[in-house]
Amino acid sequence: DIQMTQSPSSLSASVGDRVTITCRASQSISSYLNWYQQKPGKAPKLLIYAASSLQSGVPSRFSGSGSGTDFTLTISGLQPEDFATYYCQQSYSPPYSFGQGTKLEIK
Amino acid sequence: EVQVVESGGGSVRPGGSLRLSCAASGFTFSSYAMSWVRQAPGKGLEWVSAISGSGGSTYYADSVKGRFTISRDNSKNTLYLQMNSLRVEDTAVYYCARGVQSDYYYYMDVWGKGTTVTVSS
Numbered sequence: 001d002i003q004m005t006q007s008p009s010s011l012s013a014s015v016g017d018r019v020t021i022t023c024r025a026s027q028s029i030s031s032y033l034n035w036y037q038q039k040p041g042k043a044p045k046l047l048i049y050a051a052s053s054l055q056s057g058v059p060s061r062f063s064g065s066g067s068g069t070d071f072t073l074t075i076s077g078l079q080p081e082d083f084a085t086y087y088c089q090q091s092y093s094p095p096y097s098f099g100q101g102t103k104l105e106i107k
Numbered sequence: 108e109v110q111v112v113e114s115g116g117g118s119v120r121p122g123g124s125l126r127l128s129c130a131a132s133g134f135t136f137s138s139y140a141m142s143w144v145r146q147a148p149g150k151g152l153e154w155v156s157a158i159s160g161s162g163g164s165t166y167y168a169d170s171v172k173g174r175f176t177i178s179r180d181n182s183k184n185t186l187y188l189q190m191n192s193l194r195v196e197d198t199a200v201y202y203c204a205r206g207v208q209s210d211y212y213y214y215m216d217v218w219g220k221g222t223t224v225t226v227s228s
Contacts, residue, residue: 032213043219044218095168
């Protein structure tokens with residue numbers, strides 16, 4: 001099974017900051033990597049699929065990059081509504097494992 | 108409106124069974140793979156199971172293999188998760204999600220609000 005490791009586990013930042021979250025796969029997953037945002041008590045929301053494709057309706061301040069084993073999610077110009085937990089997920093082969101999550105908090 | 112709505116959660120004793128349902132609307136259900144994802148209290152997301160649009164292919168996390176069965180009824184636009192031999196560690200919010208699949212990607216783009224399963228003695 002493929003293991004997904006995110007870093008950092010938590011992150012403090014201010015409105016307007018640029019932040020980067022990384023995700024590493026235990027083996028190559030090509031570009032089969034998705035990013036989700038989850039707010040407390042809510043269902044996850046798809047942000048990025050196929051490593052770098054922005055889901056319809058998601059603000060362009062969100063971007064993704066990477067391939068193989070190393071991936072990043074970047075948020076350029078943090079907005080108050082961006083403070084949430086972010087998860088990466090591999091969809092290369094089942095079981096489609098998630099990373100442990102990165103909690104983005106207000107500084 | 109494209110949506111999926113879960114139901115069937117509840118409280119059950121260890122060793123018991125539950126069947127979750129997920130009613131889909133607003134899209135051609137049989138054209139999409141579907142997944143179940145769960146989240147234990149205060150924990151991260153855990154992918155549980157997936158099924159192809161036709162129902163011919165199913166996949167499971169190791170933690171539920173042999174105990175949970177995913178199925179779908181395309182005539183009723185409904186996804187199911189039969190959960191047997193439930194354990195305390197199966198306690199979680201269970202989400203149903205639509206899967207979009209091609210040769211180059213698979214992602215879950217429509218999620219329900221979740222249904223809560225509590226396993227306790």
